[in-house]
Amino acid sequence: MRVKHLLGHQSLKYKNALRATGEVIMPFKRPRPPPVPHATNSSSTSTLLSTNHEHKRLRRGCLHGIKAYILSAKIDGAEYEILIGEAEENGAELCKTPAEADIIVTAIGMKKRLERHIDWNMAKGKAVVRPDWIRDSVKKSEALPCGDYAAISDLLDSSIENCPESSSSQSQPPDQAEASTSQHQSTKESTLPDLVYEPRYKSRFACERYSPLICPNQDLVKELHIIKLAREMESEERSALSYSRAISAIKAFPEKIKSMSxxxxxxxLGDKLTGMIQEFLSKSTISQARQLSSDTRYQTLISFTSVYGIGPHTARHLYDLGLRTFDDLSRYLGSDDNAEGSGGSFAWREGLRLRDELSVKIPRAEVEEMGRLVDNALQDILPGSESTICGGYRRGKLESNDVDIVFTHPQGQGNKANNMIARLVERMRKDGLITHTMHAPSVRSKGSLRPPTNHDGWDTLDKSLTIFNLPKTSPYYKGIHRRLDLIYAPREVYWTAVVGWTGSTMFERDLRLWAKQKGLKFDSSGITRRRDTKALYATSERDVFKLLELEWIEPRLRNADL
Incomplete structure (x- = not known):
């Protein structure tokens, strides 16, 4: 069932609930246009683009008739998606290459850096503007002059000369265009600036629901999360999944639960979970969660799995051996008669040594600094590379446990990742940024904490899981090690990788289930049709949702777990 779009909010009550919890709502300038008819399972990417093009052709907005190319380099992934959305929603035709475009939108401000992505002679024949040209044009409901927004001073004159004009404004006499703009601005001012939706919480798929970072029932979710963790520690997978699904559904409920009705x-929510919610409403706690929190076995298993490389199965084995504390674990790993093998012992010793540092949350500003340093290294060895910080950071978390960065290269067709990953890691190691490699795609380099494996378990993309340390010259340097996962995606599956590595866990699990019922297979490494294994390629993150026949959900509303 389609959900109607509101110019105001999902409901004022929902908006206030989100703000009361401190959740950041991603601002948008305008509501989305009516949904585009989706491609069927047998449709190719070209059919999807053709349908998209027809829909755009019928729309008229302040950027109607303007062919734009938005260069993603140095633009945050979430902001990039907003720019694409605003341009499309206001009639611009987005081009796949800069050669096709009238105007190039870029956050790059230096000639040398721009030349890594776009031929300079070509740039001189276009208007090259900063991203705020789109935002301000949308705000004022007209395509603004390019001179005030020239991205590079050397291109100021050519940007003024080649500045495109919206065909919507050309088609109206000046007085009518002014009246139309004035009327539109008046309408805008009378509504809330955020693009939001009517709450959706009844769907059985997390990928159809809106799940804020902090929900109105966060305390209830925390209690259920303790029980879910206990089931995971004992490898009771079906029970853990039941709690995960219940938590995910409650996260999307837009109001504070005050009564069972x-x-x-x-x-x-089966009988057991309903009973727990009833208990929570009367006591503000769930007795089973409180009992587990004080249980020695639960506390020990949770502690041991906080060490990098130790999962629930190993934690239970260590517990059965009589180990209860980190001191016990340290003595066991230091002994000559432990039965875990030198590889496991080495990894666990390093994980235990770094545990206190790796458990410190990473503020957003530091995450962005890490992303900047990775991008610098990428541009030095692979000019023209693009990267996106994913994970909890992209979903709006103020602090992250680790940092996931997906990157690609325009010429990176097919699976050429091993060399790219190895070159990047080696460069960052020489710069003193990477101190350990927890996992490498094809080689075990010095400092690697475990050998490579052919069954990583979550996708087939090549990746390197590393330990990172900021340089002392960084303003955010604290001498603390951080977990940094580097993921290479071939260009054709870059956006599926971004979606997959953005999360959250339940959102991604239900994306896979949703795809399956549509006759598709989805994971971070691509979308394929099940009947003939034909690959379907997305040209943007929104295209991933369109190919899966899903309505777009922005990253900050994909927090389907605690």
């Missing part, structure tokens, strides 16, 4: 439409 409110939960009748929330999926995945």
């Amino acid at each position: 409110q939960i009748s439409d929330i999926p995945y």
Whole structure:
């Protein structure tokens, strides 16, 4: 069932609830246009683009008739998606290459850096502007002069000369165009600036629901999360999944639950979970969660799995050996008669040594600094590379446990990742940024904490899981090690990789299930049709959702777990 779009909010009550919890709502300038008819399972990417083009042709907005190319380098992934959305929603035709475009939008401000992505002679024949040209044009409901927004001073004159004009403004006499603009601005001022939706929480798929970072029922979710973790520690996978699904459904419920009558439409709440919610409403706690929190076995397993490389199965084995504390674990790993093998012992010793540092959360500003340093290294060895910080950072978390960065290269067709990953890691190691390689795609380099494996378990993309340390020259330097995962995606599957590595866990799990019922297979390494294994390629993150026949959900509303 399609959900209607609101110019105001999902509801004022929902908006206030989100703000009361401190959740950041991603601002948009305008509502989206009516949904585009989706490609069927048998449709190719070209069919999808053709449908998209027809839809854009019928739209008229302040950027109508302007062919634009938005260069993603140095633009945050979430902001990049907003720019694409605003341009499309206001009639611009987005081009796949800069040669096709009238105007190039870029955050790059230096000639030398721009030449890594676009031929200079070509740039001189276009208007080259900063991203705020789109934002300000949308705000003022007209395509603004390019001279005030020239991205590079050397291109100021050519940007003024080649500045395109919207065909929507050309088609109206000046007085009518002015009246239309004035009327539109008046309408805009009378509505809230955020693009939001009517709340959706009844769907059985997390990828159809809006899940904020902090929900109105966060305390209830925390209690259920303790029980879910306990099931995971004991490898009771079916039970853990049941709690995960219930948590995910509650995260999307837009109001504070105050009575049992409110939960009748929330999926995945069986008799047992309903009883727990009833107990929480009367006591503000769940007795089973409180008992588990004080249980020695639960506390020990949780502690041991906080060490990098130790999972629930190993943690239970160590517990059965009589180990209860980190001192016990340290003595065991230092002994000559432990039965775990030198590889496991080495990895666990390093994980235990770094545990205190790796458990410190990473503020957003430091995450961005890490992203900047990775991008610098990428541009030095692979000019023209693009990268996106994914994970919890992209979903709006103020602090992250680790940093996931997906990168690609325009010429990186097919699976050429091993060399790219190895070159990047080696460069960052020489610069003193990477101190350990927890996992490498094809080689075990000095400092590697475990050998390569052919069954990583979550996708087939090549990746290097590393330990990172900021240089002392950085303003964010604290001498603390951080976890940094570097993921290479071939250009044709870059956006599926970005979606996959953005998360959250339940959102991604349900994306796979949703795709399956549509006759498709989805993971971070691509989308394929199940009947003939034909690959379907997306040219943007929104295209991933379109190919899966899903409505777009922005990253900050994909927090389907605690």
